[in-house]
Amino acid sequence: MTPDVGPREAALRVTNLHKAFGSLDVLRGISLAAHEHDVIAIMGASGSGKSTLLRCINLLDVPDAGEVHVRGELIHMSFDRRGQRTPANPHQVDRIRTRLGMVFQRFNLWSHMTVLQNIVEAPIRVLGVPRRRAIEQADHLLRKVGLYDKRDDFPAHLSGGQEQRAAIARALAMEPEVLLLDEPTSALDPELVGEVLKVIDDLAAEGRTMLIVTHEIGFARAVSSRTVFLHQGMVKEHGPSRQILDEPRSERFRRFLSGGNWGRPALTTPSQTGESETP
Amino acid sequence: MTLDLHGYGWMLWRGLGLTILVGLGAMGLAVTFGLIGAWGKLSRYRVARWLADTYTTVIRGVPELILILLVYYGVPTLIQDLAASAGRDLRVDLNPFVAGIATIGLIYGAFATEVFRGAFQAVPRGQIEAARAFGMGRVLMLRRVVLPQMWRFALPGLGNVWMVLIKATALISVIQLEELMRSADIAARATRLPFTFFFAASLFYLGITIASMLIQRRIESWSYRGAPRGQS
Numbered sequence: 063m064t065p066d067v068g069p070r071e072a073a074l075r076v077t078n079l080h081k082a083f084g085s086l087d088v089l090r091g092i093s094l095a096a097h098e099h100d101v102i103a104i105m106g107a108s109g110s111g112k113s114t115l116l117r118c119i120n121l122l123d124v125p126d127a128g129e130v131h132v133r134g135e136l137i138h139m140s141f142d143r144r145g146q147r148t149p150a151n152p153h154q155v156d157r158i159r160t161r162l163g164m165v166f167q168r169f170n171l172w173s174h175m176t177v178l179q180n181i182v183e184a185p186i187r188v189l190g191v192p193r194r195r196a197i198e199q200a201d202h203l204l205r206k207v208g209l210y211d212k213r214d215d216f217p218a219h220l221s222g223g224q225e226q227r228a229a230i231a232r233a234l235a236m237e238p239e240v241l242l243l244d245e246p247t248s249a250l251d252p253e254l255v256g257e258v259l260k261v262i263d264d265l266a267a268e269g270r271t272m273l274i275v276t277h278e279i280g281f282a283r284a285v286s287s288r289t290v291f292l293h294q295g296m297v298k299e300h301g302p303s304r305q306i307l308d309e310p311r312s313e314r315f316r317r318f319l320s321g322g323n324w325g326r327p328a329l330t331t332p333s334q335t336g337e338s339e340t341p
Numbered sequence: 342m343t344l345d346l347h348g349y350g351w352m353l354w355r356g357l358g359l360t361i362l363v364g365l366g367a368m369g370l371a372v373t374f375g376l377i378g379a380w381g382k383l384s385r386y387r388v389a390r391w392l393a394d395t396y397t398t399v400i401r402g403v404p405e406l407i408l409i410l411l412v413y414y415g416v417p418t419l420i421q422d423l424a425a426s427a428g429r430d431l432r433v434d435l436n437p438f439v440a441g442i443a444t445i446g447l448i449y450g451a452f453a454t455e456v457f458r459g460a461f462q463a464v465p466r467g468q469i470e471a472a473r474a475f476g477m478g479r480v481l482m483l484r485r486v487v488l489p490q491m492w493r494f495a496l497p498g499l500g501n502v503w504m505v506l507i508k509a510t511a512l513i514s515v516i517q518l519e520e521l522m523r524s525a526d527i528a529a530r531a532t533r534l535p536f537t538f539f540f541a542a543s544l545f546y547l548g549i550t551i552a553s554m555l556i557q558r559r560i561e562s563w564s565y566r567g568a569p570r571g572q573s
Binding site: 156164174188216 | 465467468470471472473474475476477478481485486489490493566
């Protein structure tokens with residue numbers, strides 16, 4: 063374990079992360095650290111590797127190289143018989159994942175369970191929280207995200223905004239140290255984006271540590287403490303959100319912020335970077 | 342006009358009971374083989390994939406009747422011959438009831454394999470990823486997220502397998518098991534009223550299949566609670 067020079071261990075630290083899908087290099091050496099209460103916005107064009115970065119942090123995609131530390135604990139990697147890099151200990155990965163809440167672009171609620179069941183499932187089955195306590199906590203979270211009256215509904219009967227709020231409650235129920243949000247509003251109708259951003263804003267105000275992949279520039283400016291701009295799998299620019307969003311240094315980031323990015327075909331095939339990149 | 346069964350009605354009812362018993366037993370076996378087969382087909386291991394592919398290819402490619410005769414008459418003979426060549430005297434007799442269930446189960450297990458394979462693949466990838474992202478291990482994920490949804494996708498196909506399976510049990514009349522078809526045959530020969538008895542038997546089969554459809558509909562509507570409408 064690497065000794066930490068700072069006053070306290072970073073909640074999350076990734077070092078020199080690389081990931082390729084076939085011949086497509088999606089991540090080309092990304093390092094970043096999130097300290098407690100940090101809210102980091104990750105921006106970038108389609109195919110820049112934003113979603114893959116999040117997915118490599120909780121090992122949904124296995125990085126080809128690089129290290130992930132969660133509060134100082136390194137996720138150990140090894141190689142399988144075919145030379146593929148793979149987690150050395152699946153149990154460690156499962157345990158670490160319980161400490162990293164994940165919110166997906168397409169919600170990914172379990173469709174055969176009600177909202178309440180979705181929220182209590184992992185706390186009960188994975189963390190071993192007693193059912194009664196899990197339900198109490200779920201009800202508390204449901205009130206917080208404004209979905210208490212929908213607790214017994216199935217996901218299919220909710221709007222996208224409600225589904226995403228339920229998914230956020232599901233992630234919070236694990237009491238994660240870091241929340242990873244992968245384009246939480248990109249799959250929503252425009253009029254539903256606000257209600258989800260409001261919930262995330264509240265979480266930031268509570269001091270939650272979060273990594274948010276987002277296209278919402280205004281939201282990033284208002285909510286995140288730092289912004290990281292990815293371009294072609296590398297950190298092109300990073301710094302305090304207000305500063306770099308208002309005065310981007312690189313031409314590429316300036317173009318991205320001014321909307322030159324929109325409506326243009328992606329530079330790389332988005333299908334290869336996972337479903338969360340598809341528009 | 343009522344159907345006069347000339348005192349052979351009890352025989353048909355008993356045959357019906359046996360048919361249902363064989364059908365349920367074979368279906369249980371078919372579901373088991375189907376789950377194992379689907380696991381094999383979707384396995385990371387090449388040997389498992391190859392075995393499962395061979396199973397479905399061979400079984401689905403050979404007429405049921407031949408397989409039934411092969412198992413009931415062929416397998417005991419084969420074992421006896423093998424024992425004889427090893428200098429041992431062995432007599433093997435298969436119980437037709439057991440042989441019937443085993444053969445029908447084996448055959449329809451191949452069809453169930455394809456049903457389950459499709460059903461497993463129909464479970465949305467994102468929900469599996471969510472299970473992984475929440476720290477669920479493979480077994481927990483299978484039990485809590487994959488299987489419950491897999492059944493939903495498998496039910497229509499399994500209903501279909503059951504309908505064909507229950508009718509295929511008529512084939513095992515050739516191995517002397519007095520199920521519905523064989524009972525009707527015996528009664529028809531004894532009374533020389535083939536139309537009456539085969540017609541009666543066909544009504545019995547129709548009764549089973551109609552009842553099955555009604556039950557299937559209830560199970561499906563129960564399992565579809567919460568499912569997105571229109572698609573799945």
